[in-house]
Amino acid sequence: MILIGLGYGCKGGAATAALASDAAKRVYVAPGEKDEVYAFLSGGFSGQMSVYGIPSTRLFKIIPVFSVFPENGYGYDEETKNMLRTTNGYVPWDDSHHIEASMTDGKQDGRWLFMNANNSPRLARIDLRSFETKEIIEIPNSAGNHASPFATENTEYLMAATRFSVPIPQASVPIENFSKGDFKGTVSMVKVDPKSGRLSIELQILVPGFDYDLSHCGKGKSHDWCFFTSYNSEQAYKMIEVGASKNDKDYILAFNWVRAKQCLDQGKASNFGGEYYRNYLPENQPAISEKLSGVKMLQPKDCPGVMYYMPTPKSPHGTDVDPTGEYIVGGGKLATVIPVHSFSKLMDVKDKPEHRSGMIMDIPILKYESTLAGEVKKPCLGPLHTEFDGKGYAYTSCFVSSEVVKWELGTWEVEQHLPAYYSVGHLSIVGGSSKDPYGKYLIALNKITKDRYLPVGMELPQSAQLYDISGGKAELLSDFPTVGEPHYSQMIPAKLLMDKAAKIYPLEENKHPYAIKNEKDARVVREGNTVRVYMTQIRSHFKPDTIEVRSGDTVFFHVTNLEQDFDIPHGFAVGGAPEMPNLLIMPGQTRTFKWKAPKPGIYPFYCTDFCSALHQEMQQYIRVLP
Amino acid sequence: MKIIKNIIKFGKITPVLLGLIAFSYCGKEKPAEAESSVGSKGIGPVTSVTLGTLDEGMAQKGKQNFETKCSACHKFEEKVVGPALKGVTERRTPEWIMNMILNPMEMTQKDPIAQELLAEHLTQMTFQNVQESEAREILEYLRKMDKK
Numbered sequence: 220m221i222l223i224g225l226g227y228g229c230k231g232g233a234a235t236a237a238l239a240s241d242a243a244k245r246v247y248v249a250p251g252e253k254d255e256v257y258a259f260l261s262g263g264f265s266g267q268m269s270v271y272g273i274p275s276t277r278l279f280k281i282i283p284v285f286s287v288f289p290e291n292g293y294g295y296d297e298e299t300k301n302m303l304r305t306t307n308g309y310v311p312w313d314d315s316h317h318i319e320a321s322m323t324d325g326k327q328d329g330r331w332l333f334m335n336a337n338n339s340p341r342l343a344r345i346d347l348r349s350f351e352t353k354e355i356i357e358i359p360n361s362a363g364n365h366a367s368p369f370a371t372e373n374t375e376y377l378m379a380a381t382r383f384s385v386p387i388p389q390a391s392v393p394i395e396n397f398s399k400g401d402f403k404g405t406v407s408m409v410k411v412d413p414k415s416g417r418l419s420i421e422l423q424i425l426v427p428g429f430d431y432d433l434s435h436c437g438k439g440k441s442h443d444w445c446f447f448t449s450y451n452s453e454q455a456y457k458m459i460e461v462g463a464s465k466n467d468k469d470y471i472l473a474f475n476w477v478r479a480k481q482c483l484d485q486g487k488a489s490n491f492g493g494e495y496y497r498n499y500l501p502e503n504q505p506a507i508s509e510k511l512s513g514v515k516m517l518q519p520k521d522c523p524g525v526m527y528y529m530p531t532p533k534s535p536h537g538t539d540v541d542p543t544g545e546y547i548v549g550g551g552k553l554a555t556v557i558p559v560h561s562f563s564k565l566m567d568v569k570d571k572p573e574h575r576s577g578m579i580m581d582i583p584i585l586k587y588e589s590t591l592a593g594e595v596k597k598p599c600l601g602p603l604h605t606e607f608d609g610k611g612y613a614y615t616s617c618f619v620s621s622e623v624v625k626w627e628l629g630t631w632e633v634e635q636h637l638p639a640y641y642s643v644g645h646l647s648i649v650g651g652s653s654k655d656p657y658g659k660y661l662i663a664l665n666k667i668t669k670d671r672y673l674p675v676g677m678e679l680p681q682s683a684q685l686y687d688i689s690g691g692k693a694e695l696l697s698d699f700p701t702v703g704e705p706h707y708s709q710m711i712p713a714k715l716l717m718d719k720a721a722k723i724y725p726l727e728e729n730k731h732p733y734a735i736k737n738e739k740d741a742r743v744v745r746e747g748n749t750v751r752v753y754m755t756q757i758r759s760h761f762k763p764d765t766i767e768v769r770s771g772d773t774v775f776f777h778v779t780n781l782e783q784d785f786d787i788p789h790g791f792a793v794g795g796a797p798e799m800p801n802l803l804i805m806p807g808q809t810r811t812f813k814w815k816a817p818k819p820g821i822y823p824f825y826c827t828d829f830c831s832a833l834h835q836e837m838q839q840y841i842r843v844l845p
Numbered sequence: 846m847k848i849i850k851n852i853i854k855f856g857k858i859t860p861v862l863l864g865l866i867a868f869s870y871c872g873k874e875k876p877a878e879a880e881s882s883v884g885s886k887g888i889g890p891v892t893s894v895t896l897g898t899l900d901e902g903m904a905q906k907g908k909q910n911f912e913t914k915c916s917a918c919h920k921f922e923e924k925v926v927g928p929a930l931k932g933v934t935e936r937r938t939p940e941w942i943m944n945m946i947l948n949p950m951e952m953t954q955k956d957p958i959a960q961e962l963l964a965e966h967l968t969q970m971t972f973q974n975v976q977e978s979e980a981r982e983i984l985e986y987l988r989k990m991d992k993k
Contacts, residue, residue, distance in 0.1 A: 723974055726913060737912045757917040758968050760926065781917050783974035807974075832967040833926075 239694035245687060246697045248275040253717075256649050256660060258710045259318050259332055260683070262286075265703030266313040268334055268345065273649075273660050273710060276685055276699035284343045284352045285313035285336045289800035293352075296802055297775070297811035298731075301508035302498045305339050305357050314338045316365060316706040317433075321411075325372045325438040325654030329715040331416050333368040333377055340364035342379055342409060344416055347711075348721040353500050356418045359493030359514060360387050360405050366447050368409070369434040372654070376421070376476060378436065378445050379407040384428035388492050397456040402428035405516075406447065408476060417499065422483050423491070424517045424525070426472065427580045428454060430463070433537050433604070436476075438654045439544035441562045443477035446547050448535040464553055468530040468587060471538050471549055473565060475525050482522035483515060491516035503724045503808055504731050520581035527569050528579065530587040531558055537604030537645075541613065541628060542654050546592055548605040548613060557602045557615055559631065561592035593631040598624045603644060606651035608658030608688055616643040616663060623663055623686070625693055637693055639684055642666040647708035648688065657712055661686045661693065664705050672700060681705065722785040724807030731809035733777035738762045750774045750816075756789040756804065756826065757781040759833035766841045772816040774841075776824075782806040790827030793841070801827050819845045887956050889944030890977060896939055899992065900985055907979075907986030914973035915983065921990055926968050934991045939984055945970065946980040 239245060248254055254272030262268055266286030270279045287294030287303070294303050294311055303311055313336035321331040332345040340358035345351065358364050363382030370377050384402040386392050392401050403425050410421040429449040436445040452469045455462025482488065493514050500506045519526050529547075531538075537550035540562075547560040565585070568574035574589040601619030608614065612634065615624050621642055625635040645664045649657040668682040680700030687694045726736055735741060735753045741762035744751045750772050755762045756779070768774050780789050783806055791802045796814055804810045825838035886892065918926035933942060937958075945952050945959060949970035952959035963969065975983070 725974060737914075738917045739912060755917060758926065758971065760917075762917070781914070782971055783914065784971040787971065831969065 239687060239696055242694070242696045246274040246276065246685065248272065248277075253713060255713055256657075256710050257713055257716055258647070258662060258708055259320075260664070260701055260705035260708045261315045261318050261334055262702055263316070263681070263704030263706055264314050266315050266336070267703065268315070268318065268332070269702040269705070270350065271683075271699070272713075273662070274685060274687075274696060276683070276697055278699075278702070280350060281702060282345060282350050282352065284334055284345065285310075285315055285341065285355070287311045291803035292800055292810065292812075295799055297813055298505045298809075299500065301506040302352065302355050302500060304496050304498055304508045305341065306359075306494050306496060306510075307339060310339045312338075313341065315703075317367065317369070318707055318709045319368050319370045319377065320653070320709040320711060321374045321416075322370060322653055323373055327650050327653050327655075327709075327711055327715060328374075329711060329719060331374075331411075332709060333370065335364050335367040335379065337363055337365050337382060340379070340381075342368045342377060342418065344411075344418060346416070347716055348719050350720075351500075354416070354418055354498065356409065356420065356497045357495035358407050358409075358420070359495040360423055360491070360516075361407065366431040366434045367407075369436050369445060370411075371436045371445065371476065372438050372442050374411050374413070377409040377411060377418075378434050378447070378474075378476070379409060380426075380431035380434060380447050381405055382430055382432065384430065387425065394456050397428060398454040400428065402454070404428055404431050404449075406431070406472075406474060408479065418497065420495070420511075420514055422479060422488055422517060423493075423514050424474075424479060424519065425580075426519065426526070427582070429470070431472070432535070435538055435540045435547075435652060437540050437544050437562065438542065441540060441544040441547075443475050444562070445474045445476055446538045446540065447472040447474060448531070448538045448549065450534040450536075464534060466533070468532045469534055470528040470584070471531045471535060471547065471560065472582075473527045473529055473547075473569075478525045479517060479522060482517055482525060487521045488515040488517040501730075503729050503734075505811075518581075523581075524570070526582045527565070528582055528584040529560055529565070529590050530576075530584065531560075532556065532587075539605040539607070539613075539652070541607050542609050542656060544654075546628060548615070550603045550605060550615065552601050552603055552618060554602065555597055557595035557598050557605070557626070558587075559592045559594065559628075560590045564592065565590045593629075595624075595626050595631045595633060598626060598633055599636070604646055606646045606648040606661065607656055608648055608651070608661075609656035610658055614646055614648065614661055614688070614693075616646045618642055618644065618666075621665075623661070623693075625688075635692055637686060637695065639663045639665055640668070640671050640682070640698065643684075645705075645707040647710050649710040649712060652709070659687065659689045660710065661688045662708060662710070664701070664708060665698075666704065668700070671698065683708075722806075723783050724805055726781065726783060726807045729779070729807055729809060731777075731779075733775070733811065734779050734809040735777075736779070737781070743767075748772050752776045754778045755781050756791070756837075758787070758831040759826070759837040761824075761826075761837065761839050764839040766839075767844060768816045768841060769844050770816055770819050774814045774816055776812040776814065777809060778802065778804055778812065779809040780804040780806055787830060788828050789830055789837075790825075792825060792827050794823045803828060816841075816843045819843050884938060885956065885958060886938050886940035887944035887948075887959070888951055889948030891940045891943040891947065891980075894939040894943065894981070894984070896988070899989055901989075903982045903985040904989040905986075907982035907984065910975065910979050911983050911986050914975060918968075918970075924966075927966055927970060928962060930987060930990070932991060934984070934988045942984055942987065943977070943980045946975055946983060947972070947977060 256273035283293035365382030367379035368377035451463035532554040599617030
């Protein structure tokens with residue numbers, strides 16, 4: 220509790236006992252050496268994902284996911300713009316909170332990452348060979364896809380639950396009807412094809428109108444279950460910060476997804492409305508965007524045993540399952556304890572009437588003490604989210620007191636308080652949400668950084684802090700500014716990914732409908748007022764290199780990069796083009812730049828990515844005729 | 846990043862080599878210093894190639910690959926991005942040609958002839974993801990063109 224005194228005004232905070240004395244050496248990665256871990260951070264309001272090396276904390280890449288990206292043309296070109304299509308139209312931005320890594324038998328397998336979009340409910344799959352977004356699926360019958368995407372042990376399904384309950388199906392009803400039961404939430408089961416990773420919505424379950432916040436799925440003995448936190452069980456609709464904090468306890472929803480699937484197979488789910496888009500980017504081809512209609516909806520009353528509520532103090536945020544699958548840790552952000560539920564106890568008591576205190580929408584409410592394994596007493600202020608080191612310890616972030624507490628599973632005793640600068644949200648341990656943590660590094664994702672860095676105007680970067688948790692006492696090693704406001708992260712050992720990284724798109728496999736594979740096919744084809752330029756790039760020239768079009772023509776530059784050499788993308792930009800930014804075209808890839816030919820004149824085009832000694836000469840002209 | 850790599854590569858060309866008279870691809874004015882490289886097999890996976898009579902089928906496959914992966918930079922009669930290739934099978938060993946196709950980065954860093962060529966043309970030859978069997982077919986196509 221001493222640490223509560225560390226307010227935002229604290230100066231020189233890193234010079235505390237928690238900082239390792241040889242910290243600089245432990246984060247130093249010498250020139251030519253590589254980092255040990257990839258950290259993937261969600262982008263918060265940037266809608267992107269960023270990739271850092273750990274322990275150096277160097278930023279390596281920003282992967283565009285839900286927001287357009289002028290650096291490489293994602294979301295603008297003819298190939299990727301359909302990735303951002305939704306039932307609300309083209310949505311070029313989102314708010315990304317959580318990242319999940321694909322798993323096999325509860326262990327990270329290095330195939331895909333998944334990330335949610337909260338604002339326009341969506342879920343994305345990122346391929347870890349190319350570090351590119353390959354699929355985005357919209358979640359229908361949802362308002363605010365916050366408790367998402369959390370994977371089952373073999374990535375059979377991703378779970379997605381609604382943050383904002385609304386009338387489902389949508390209807391304009393008086394807002395005060397929220398507390399009369401007119402507002403509902405949904406839990407979606409998004410199926411992941413085990414070979415291709417393709418996503419489909421298999422089932423939705425209609426749940427009471429609370430705010431569903433976070434989730435984690437079970438492992439080992441709790442394989443069949445996922446757990447969702449909820450707040451606003453009061454169903455307040457005015458001044459929610461007060462109204463939603465009245466109850467002493469809200470709930471963790473225990474959801475048996477195997478049972479739900481059984482009920483689906485027994486025909487207990489009914490056809491329900493809901494339109495949604497599924498956008499898929501096949502390798503080196505334009506995105507395929509499909510509009511789908513209708514889902515299967517299950518009512519909890521038609522599937523007994525599918526859900527139970529476990530009361531949890533108070534306004535819980537994180538619900539985290541330890542590597543053994545036994546403990547479900549709640550993060551009651553307004554609570555004075557960290558409650559830990561026992562999966563074995565849940566199994567014992569769930570169908571015994573004496574352990575129930577009521578029902579909501581036919582979902583039994585269990586008694587708090589009946590499933591409780593223990594409580595970590597007075598750990599800190601504002602416990603949020605817990606990760607595990609695989610050695611019997613848990614680390615919980617504490618937002619209000621700006622610290623990380625290390626505590627022991629089973630004894631529920633706090634071992635260590637680690638200061639964080641400041642207002643820490645999620646934590647991430649390498650593999651920490653899997654069955655098999657690689658408990659060496661922990662990062663804390665902080666919301667506030669005032670006084671930590673050189674000020675850069677009134678908006679400061681958000682920040683992450685790196686701790687070494689390999690020894691007896693955790694030690695602070697360094698901190699680093701982040702992109703957007705990252706909410707969660709997955710960290711994966713580099714050895715699981717490095718050898719898989721794609722280097723080129725093989726030209727012979729390029730099935731893009733407008734690809735050309737050698738220069739002699741380069742040409743300009745007119746179809747009425749549309750002009751298609753079949754163009755190639757290689758160090759350091761374009762073909763065709765002089766082009767004539769007419770003012771008002773719609774010109775498609777279908778550009779194929781003929782290089783088959785790692786790390787040699789070419790850029791493509793047209794002088795003054797008002798609607799398209801730069802394109803970066805990977806070796807062997809074809810991408811399309813759409814251009815409305817403006818008033819007559821001479822317009823240059825050029826390569827924007829420095830490619831060779833003759834890079835500056837990689838430029839040509841388009842003549843626009845009257 | 847890429848420009849830095851290129852600078853490093855250029856930095857590896859020793860002043861001695863930069864001082865050489867630009868290598869002439871017609872093979873008539875080889876400077877004395879390069880004589881030691883004559884007959885060089887270059888550096889790469891290919892150590893020995895046995896040439897037979899021209900194999901038309903292989904040459905045809907080689908032509909297709911050449912057009913996709915090489916022709917953007919190489920013509921036979923004139924320098925474009927890289928040197929003109931007419932006569933290449935007479936002035937280089939078959940091993941050197943295949944190693945240049947398969948291992949151009951190391952070749953331009955270590956092989957004296959390849960270093961000279963980079964100094965002259967100033968564009969790093971690209972590895973175009975060509976398999977060894979395909980390089981052999983391209984070689985056969987180059988032989989065919991030289992026999993014309």
